[in-house]
Amino acid sequence: MNRHIYDQGIRTMLADQIKQALHHAAKNTPWADHAPARAQDFPLETPKKAGHGHYATNMAMRLAKPLKRAPIQIAQELAAAVDTSGVIESVEVVNPGFINIRVSAAALRGVAxxxxxxxADYGRTGVGQGKKVQVEFVSANPTGPLSVGHGRLAAYGDSLARTLAAAGFAVQREFYVNDVGNQIVKLLLTVIKRIKQLLGEDIKLAEDDYQDEYLIGIAQRFLDNGPAAYRSIDKINEFYETILNNPATDNSEIMDFKNNFVIEWILNEQKDVLQRFNVEFDEFFREGFLYNARKQRVAAGYAIEKDHQGFDEAFEILEKNNDIYSKDNAQWLASSRYSDEKDRVIVKADGTKTYLMSDIAYIYNKLGVRKFDTAIYVWGADHHGYIDRIKSAAQALGFAPERLEVIIVQLVSIKGERMSKRRGNIIYLNELIEDVGTDATRFFFLTRPPGTHCDFDMDLARDKSENNPMYYLQYVHARICSMMEKAGEAGLAPDPAALDRLAEPVEMELLKLIADFPWEVQGAALAREPHRIINYLTAVAGKFHSFYHDHKVIQQDDESLSRARLALCGAVRTVFRNGLDMLGISAPEKM
Structure with a gap:
């Protein structure tokens, strides 16, 4: 075995080794000064047809115009300079200027x-260079249980964060808690009405109150666990009238009722469901943290942290940049100077701040205070029209707009009915998890790009056969685990030293697919498309099943071949375990 080739670039993707070889070759051509300055900028792709090699580059076609030469001639010069004694076995020039590349068998075996x-580290790369990226997702209002729509946001955002971390970014996951505003006032008033009902008062909910019965449970828990002084009908009526007449009150008792009972209980229920859904957050950042003055933050019951700067600081920057003006006794952001279609009110005539002002303060906190290199917002479909506003706000604050990304995740349909937050048409995430399980729920949310509608097939998600695409992938891992157990009973174990025995075309094809795993993870992270991991694993599963069907792994009369194929299977198992983990899906050892 040529161990030198196996160890060469042990932490480097095979695709990167090919790029380095091509970059080195380009330096020895007549047009060396026009070649990419860095090896990683060399274009490389996987041909759609196996007969066209393992990789291909269209570098010659890209250089044809600046060099004013035929791409086929440029390709021939590059191909002639390629070293075919190492990782690359052969190159082939084809019209109109592609170069097809075939990797050596030794290099492919070295992948295993x-x-x-x-x-567990296989698949990780350093392309992110440790840059700080925040992924903010779910961010449901603390007014009730999470819906299936929130579930898709959770699955996507979490898997995106996992792939970004695998690609070498320093990732922070955040849930923004909208604990300020009209919806919170309405929530508090509805809970108080439920408390009054439990205390025997005959009071009806208004049409625009929160109708869900889960608030009865919150009201009962408050009566059971809240301060005794709060349990009298007089105190509850006092709460109700105070909130109704002064929604912005900083009354400490009402702030305690709001933050430490109602919102905290609902938020804890949301956290429990997310944890069950295999989703963890680094920070639950409350909008209230951004209150515009230290005094107000203390009055609202929040601990003061350095990272909780927001309203005052952002407003001062906008004023300094002359991006705020007064009109009709309100304060306006001159957002039309940037990418927004018109200017927007940020402080109303009565002094209350708009949602946009909260978002401006939050942008400043993300990019200016906590200094994330990139802030990614994962939003539902109903936020599409808001993108230009926050992009303009970022520019007005002095930040490059590309530091702020917005990814819109489309709605979910189950059995033909689109799920929305309309009353009477909600399926909660915990109900879906209870029905089909965490793995299936996450998988079917992730099978399509975020910008396309998700048609969730309940019957398929419940299926425990290979007709279920998730089961099909998990079964590869379970089958290999079973195989390894049987091999161990027979005294056999994977042996990388025996990999020279791998020579069948399907074995080489499987090794090539395995080699591309880090490349696929990196591509999924940079494109913000974790569903690519599913597509990739599905391709590997198909190739593995072909190999397993046609070639016996454990050979009674050929121990070295058995050990070589067990090593190949062990590599496939690692790829599936790591790939499924990036999707937040389990890799079972038995099925």
Whole structure:
């Protein structure tokens, strides 16, 4: 075995090694000064047809115009300079100027060594260079249980964060708690009405109150666990009248009732469901943290943290930049100077701040205070029209607009009915998890790009056969685990030293697919498309099943071949375990 080739670039993707070889070759061509300055900028792709090699580059076609030469000639010069004694076995120039590249068998076998050596780290790259990226997702109002729409946001945002971390970014996951505003006032008033009902008062809910019965449970828990002084009908009526007449009150008792009972209980229920859904957050950042003065923050019951700067600081910057003006006794952001279609009110005539002002303060907090290099917002479909506003706000604050990304995740349909937040047409996430399980729920939310509608097939999600695409992938991992157990009983174990025995075309094709795993993860992260991991694993599963069907792994009369194929299977198992983990889906050992 040529161990030198196996160890070469042990932490480098095979695709990167090909790019480095092409970059080196380009330096020895007549047009070296026009070649990409960095090897990683060399274009490389996987041909759609296996007969066209393992990789291909269209570098010659890109250079044809600046060099004013035929791409086929440029390709021939590049191909002639490529070293075919190492990782690259052969190159082929085809019209109108593509170069097809075939990797050496030794380099492909070395992939299995790399996978087995790196284990759980295989698939990770350093393309992110440790840049700070925040992914803010779900961010449901603390007014009730999470819907299936929130579930899709959770699955997507969490898997995106996992792939970004695997690609070398320093990722922070955040849930923004909208604990200020009209919806919170309405929530508090509805809970108080429920408390009054439990205390025997005959009071009806208004049409625009929160109708869901879960608030009865919150009201009862408050009566059971809240301060005894709060349990009298007189105190509750006092609460109700105070909130109704002064929604912005900083009364400490009402703030305690709001923050430490109602919102905290609902938020804890949301956290419990998310944890069950295999989703964790680094921060639950409350809008109230952004209150415009230290005094107000203390009065609202929030601890003062350095990272909780917001309203005052952002407003001062906008004023300094002359991006705020007064009109009709209100304060306006001159957002039409940037990418917004018109200017927007940020402080109303009565002094209350608009939702946009809260978002401006939050942008400042993300990019100016906590200094994330990139802030990614994962939003539902109903926020599409809001993108230009916050992009303009970021520019007005002095930030480059590309530091703020917005990804819109479309709605979910179940059995033909689109799920929305309309009363009477809600399926809660915990109900879906209870029915089909966490793995299936996450998988079917992730099978399509975020910008397309999700048609959730309940019958398919419940299916425990290979007709279920998630089951099909998990079964690869379980089958290999079972195989390894049987091999161990027979005294056999994977042996990388025996990999020279792998020579069948399907084995080489499987190794090539395994080699591309880090490349696929990196591509999924940079494109913000974790569903690519599912597509990739599905392709590997198909190739593995073909291999397993046609070639016996454990050979009674050929121990070295058995050990080689077990090493190959071990590498496949690692790829599936790591890939499924990036999707937040389990890799079962038995099925």
């Amino acid at each position: 060594v790399q996978v087995l050596d790196q284990g």
